[in-house]
Amino acid sequence: MTSKRCYFEILGVERSASEDEIKKSYRKLAMQYHPDRNPDNKEAEEKFKEAAEAYEVLSDPQKRDIYNRYGHEGLNGAGYRGFSGFEDIFSSFGDIFGDVFGFSTGRSRSRSSAQAGADLRYDLDISFMDAALGTTTEIDLEKYTLCTTCQGSGCEPGTSPQICSRCNGRGQVMQSSGFFSISTTCPQCRGQGGVITSPCKECSGAGRVRIRKTVQLKIPAGVETGSRLRLRGEGEEGVHGGPNGDLYVFIEVQPHDTFDRSGDDVICRVPITFVQAALGGSVEVPTLTGKEKLKIPRGTPTGKIFRLKGQGIAHLRGYGRGDQIIETVVTIPSHLTRKQEELLREFEKLSGQAAAG
Numbered sequence: 408m409t410s411k412r413c414y415f416e417i418l419g420v421e422r423s424a425s426e427d428e429i430k431k432s433y434r435k436l437a438m439q440y441h442p443d444r445n446p447d448n449k450e451a452e453e454k455f456k457e458a459a460e461a462y463e464v465l466s467d468p469q470k471r472d473i474y475n476r477y478g479h480e481g482l483n484g485a486g487y488r489g490f491s492g493f494e495d496i497f498s499s500f501g502d503i504f505g506d507v508f509g510f511s512t513g514r515s516r517s518r519s520s521a522q523a524g525a526d527l528r529y530d531l532d533i534s535f536m537d538a539a540l541g542t543t544t545e546i547d548l549e550k551y552t553l554c555t556t557c558q559g560s561g562c563e564p565g566t567s568p569q570i571c572s573r574c575n576g577r578g579q580v581m582q583s584s585g586f587f588s589i590s591t592t593c594p595q596c597r598g599q600g601g602v603i604t605s606p607c608k609e610c611s612g613a614g615r616v617r618i619r620k621t622v623q624l625k626i627p628a629g630v631e632t633g634s635r636l637r638l639r640g641e642g643e644e645g646v647h648g649g650p651n652g653d654l655y656v657f658i659e660v661q662p663h664d665t666f667d668r669s670g671d672d673v674i675c676r677v678p679i680t681f682v683q684a685a686l687g688g689s690v691e692v693p694t695l696t697g698k699e700k701l702k703i704p705r706g707t708p709t710g711k712i713f714r715l716k717g718q719g720i721a722h723l724r725g726y727g728r729g730d731q732i733i734e735t736v737v738t739i740p741s742h743l744t745r746k747q748e749e750l751l752r753e754f755e756k757l758s759g760q761a762a763a764g
């Protein structure tokens with residue numbers, strides 16, 4: 408083994424350099440000696456590899472510690488062997504090269520790469536009462552799921568895909584530029600590595616089928632129009648072990664005949680007779696959960712507000728409920744019996760005398 412240069416010297420940093428300084432310095436060198444910029448330059452190639460090795464050690468706290476204490480021998484003893492070639496370097500530092508040079512290192516495109524399932528949206532109409540009090544319901548969804556006939560392979564049972572002739576099953580093809588090659592997704596098999604010659608009859612080779620599924624849904628009390636419920640994993644199925652997508656249920660609340668809503672308060676208008684308005688009394692008012700007696704004091708006009716504390720809609724986040732707000736509406740009879748009319752005229756006469764006296 409030829410004598411190796413000191414890693415700190417290679418990167419041109421102090422022994423006390425921070426992770427950031429090391430990264431910065433390495434990026435500078437990597438750009439300078441990158442094989443794309445120095446085709447057929449043996450010296451640049453060596454410098455490029457040297458810098459990568461130095462960075463790989465100094466950017467890893469454990470390796471840096473070993474190197475600080477025992478030097479190159481220490482790393483050899485710990486089993487560190489450096490890089491075997493460019494592909495090794497690029498697959499280790501994909502993120503650094505990815506954003507410096509803007510090309511794919513091929514690492515993220517392996518043919519069996521896991522893929523997350525798509526999210527799904529479902530629009531659900533619910534009643535005012537269900538929104539106020541919460542409920543459980545079922546919704547029917549159509550979604551894709553793994554084809555059980557072919558286990559997602561897309562091949563008729565008993566057959567398997569032919570190895571792609573273009574990429575020999577790698578799913579990637581190499582494109583040369585100088586002595587350095589870039590791998591890209593194979594255009595013939597679109598990265599799958601194989602071509603299906605006898606597609607599964609159940610799914611026509613897609614590997615998945617559309618199914619109907621019933622999902623139980625718990626709607627918490629207090630939702631309103633525009634509320635969005637997320638059901639983890641109820642979206643489309645992931646591929647190759649990728650996670651399932653999520654299901655988003657968008658809520659639309661239908662209006663109610665008796666109740667309106669203002670934030671978490673519920674509002675209702677309660678008719679009272681003009682005798683109740685004048686003399687006071689007690690009326691029965693509807694609430695979200697039943698009925699409640701409300702005392703009306705003497706001389707209550709139309710538009711008087713009464714509040715039933717904690718009888719409104721549950722707070723979706725946090726504890727407790729809003730209030731019920733009751734607004735009185737004094738009703739005037741449109742039909743009077745002769746007797747009622749006589750009494751009202753008498754009432755008016757007395758009122759006139761009271762005002763005059």
Ligand SMILES: [Zn+2]
Nearest residue numbers: 554557607610
């Ligand atoms: Zn199938």
Ligand SMILES: [Zn+2]
Nearest residue numbers: 571574593596
């Ligand atoms: Zn291919």
